[in-house]
Amino acid sequence: MVTSAVPAPPDAAERPLRLVAVTHGAPSGANREAIMRLADGVASARPGLDVAISFVDARAGDLAGDLVGGGGPAPVIVPLVLSAGFHVRTGLALGLERLGTGAGLAEALGPDDRIVEVLARRLRLAGLEPDDAVVLAAAGSNDPRAVRECFETARRLGHRLGRSVTVGFIAAAIPRLPDAIEMIREVHPGVRIAVAPYLLAPGTFSDAAAAADAELVAEPLLMPGEPAPAELVELVLDRHREAEAADRVAV
Numbered sequence: 001m002v003t004s005a006v007p008a009p010p011d012a013a014e015r016p017l018r019l020v021a022v023t024h025g026a027p028s029g030a031n032r033e034a035i036m037r038l039a040d041g042v043a044s045a046r047p048g049l050d051v052a053i054s055f056v057d058a059r060a061g062d063l064a065g066d067l068v069g070g071g072g073p074a075p076v077i078v079p080l081v082l083s084a085g086f087h088v089r090t091g092l093a094l095g096l097e098r099l100g101t102g103a104g105l106a107e108a109l110g111p112d113d114r115i116v117e118v119l120a121r122r123l124r125l126a127g128l129e130p131d132d133a134v135v136l137a138a139a140g141s142n143d144p145r146a147v148r149e150c151f152e153t154a155r156r157l158g159h160r161l162g163r164s165v166t167v168g169f170i171a172a173a174i175p176r177l178p179d180a181i182e183m184i185r186e187v188h189p190g191v192r193i194a195v196a197p198y199l200l201a202p203g204t205f206s207d208a209a210a211a212a213d214a215e216l217v218a219e220p221l222l223m224p225g226e227p228a229p230a231e232l233v234e235l236v237l238d239r240h241r242e243a244e245a246a247d248r249v250a251v
Contacts, residue, residue: 017042017240019053021080027055027203033224034201035080041233049240076104076243078236082115082200083149084108085141106243109200111152113160114231115221119153119196120160121229122218126194132216133184133191134161137177137209138198140169147173153198165196170208177212192216 019042021027021035035053043051052075084107109115123134136157138150151167158165168180175183181193194216197209201222210217222228 017046017049017051017076017078019051019078019080019236021053021055027201030202030224034220034222037224037226038080038222038228038232038236041228041230042236045233046237076106076240078106078239078243079108080200080236081108082110082153082198083138083141083143083146085143085146104243104246106239108149109232109235109239110198111149111156112235113156114235116153116156116160117231118221118229119157119198119218122221123161123194123196123216126216126218128161128194128216128218129192131191132194133188134158134163134165135168135177135180135184135193135195135212135214136165136198137195137205137212138167138169138173139205140172142172150198157196168195168212170205177209181213194218197221 019035019039027035032055035055039051039053043049119136128134134157136150136154138153140150141147147169150169150173154165154167166180166184168175168177170177177195181195184191184193193214195209195212195214196218197206197220199206199209199220201220202224206220221232
């Protein structure tokens with residue numbers, strides 16, 4: 001596990017926040033920089049909060065050990081994932097148990113209308129036109145609940161754009177992204193297709209989305225060299241506050 005910390009002044013009134021990025025293998029340089037931009041935004045928005053990032057190699061099979069290795073006061077773990085699949089609902093939950101009393105686990109970031117707003121903005125910046133067909137390119141999951149959450153995001157994005165949005169999965173679920181695009185071309189010959197990557201940051205999945213047979217492919221939610229969107233910074237902080245509130249109620 002590689003852990004990077006964004007320093008912030010301590011504040012006894014706040015519990016430290018640990019941001020956990022669950023990755024399938026070591027993150028690329030672009031992925032790491034984009035995630036760090038989000039951490040920078042969170043730390044700047046809440047100066048009294050101790051913000052850290054843990055890039056966890058899911059292939060190692062011991063997420064719990066990775067999380068425990070961080071040391072320090074018990075954190076609230078905010079998973080930097082868009083849908084809560086196995087690694088959040090099982091792997092991180094086991095890690096939380098080993099962290100002991102005082103640790104908390106926040107919900108995944110999505111579905112949320114603030115993510116939808118960033119998706120819509122990415123499409124607009126990429127050149128979306130009124131008659132384009134939109135495909136939401138999601139990573140995919142073996143967890144049916146995570147798959148349903150992707151379809152819910154597509155529904156919300158469709159409402160935001162005023163048109164239907166088709167879901168295409170890059171792995172682990174159907175319809176696969178190429179099949180979703182092919183289906184649209186069969187039903188609507190000649191239509192331009194715009195792909196909205198439902199992906200947090202650049203990486204293998206965003207490369208697959210960029211290689212799709214589409215006229216337009218937007219960028220992921222976070223990009224290196226850009227400040228993190230204010231909507232995502234606010235969302236991370238809200239997930240942290242919600243977990244804090246739930247922990248206080250439980251106590």
